[in-house]
Amino acid sequence: MTQGRLIAVVGPSGVGKDSVMAGLCEAMPRLHLVRRVITRAPALGGEDYDAVSVSQFEDLAENGAFAVYWSAHGLHYGIPITVIDQLNTGTDCLVNFSRKALVEAAAIFPNFLVLNISATPQTLAHRLSARGRETEEEIAKRLAEANKPLPAGLHVIHLANDGPISQTVARGVALLQPASV
Numbered sequence: 162m163t164q165g166r167l168i169a170v171v172g173p174s175g176v177g178k179d180s181v182m183a184g185l186c187e188a189m190p191r192l193h194l195v196r197r198v199i200t201r202a203p204a205l206g207g208e209d210y211d212a213v214s215v216s217q218f219e220d221l222a223e224n225g226a227f228a229v230y231w232s233a234h235g236l237h238y239g240i241p242i243t244v245i246d247q248l249n250t251g252t253d254c255l256v257n258f259s260r261k262a263l264v265e266a267a268a269i270f271p272n273f274l275v276l277n278i279s280a281t282p283q284t285l286a287h288r289l290s291a292r293g294r295e296t297e298e299e300i301a302k303r304l305a306e307a308n309k310p311l312p313a314g315l316h317v318i319h320l321a322n323d324g325p326i327s328q329t330v331a332r333g334v335a336l337l338q339p340a341s342v
């Protein structure tokens with residue numbers, strides 16, 4: 162059986178990755194949303210994640226619990242190794258990713274696709290403030306990293322999210338049809 166696609170969703174903080182992913186999963190019920198392991202306090206919103214301490218995270222990483230992991234914004238993020246079992250059933254998997262982990266992941270997953278979400282700097286600043294998950298200082302740091310370029314040589318599809326979320330999701334569904342990518 163052909164392995165499912167690992168669809169890595171990237172884009173600057175506040176661009177709407179989690180919101181777009183939730184909309185895509187609702188519209189495409191066969192898409193599997195990967196639950197990340199994060200060293201963030203539990204239930205801070207934005208996404209459903211498995212909250213762990215730094216030492217728990219380090220133990221998990223050492224014991225091979227992650228297919229890929231990275232650090233950003235003072236936090237550690239891991240993609241459970243069980244994603245490979247999902248992909249092996251032919252299921253497409255959607256995961257909130259880091260731009261800095263893309264090259265490593267492209268070498269691991271044979272059917273790897275990047276969904277790059279964008280929005281204007283004004284949109285990002287407004288959304289991060291309105292979301293209220295981070296302090297103003299943390300928000301400023303996140304905005305400073307907004308223009309990080311993507312590495313070359315990847316299969317990337319681009320999706321702007323400045324307009325209403327429903328429009329973004331509809332365009333995303335069309336772009337993710339296996340025949341179009």
Ligand SMILES: Nc1ncnc2c1ncn2[C@@H]1O[C@H](COP(=O)(O)OP(=O)(O)OP(=O)(O)O)[C@@H](O)[C@H]1O
Pocket residue numbers: 172173174175176177178179180181207288289291292322323324325326327329
């Ligand atoms: N198209 C949209 N229109 C209006 N608000 C939006 C839209 N997309 C997302 N938002 C809002 O913007 C805020 C940021 O969205 P979200 O948390 O999904 O971004 P993110 O890219 O996952 O951010 P981070 O990487 O920091 O977790 C949320 O409050 C969300 O409700």
Ligand SMILES: O=P(O)(O)OC[C@H]1O[C@H](OP(=O)(O)O)[C@H](O)[C@@H]1O
Pocket residue numbers: 171172173174233234238257258259260261306309
């Ligand atoms: O800037 P880059 O490296 O692309 O992404 C870094 C991290 O930022 C976001 O984290 P969060 O969901 O805002 O906690 C991404 O999901 C990723 O884990």
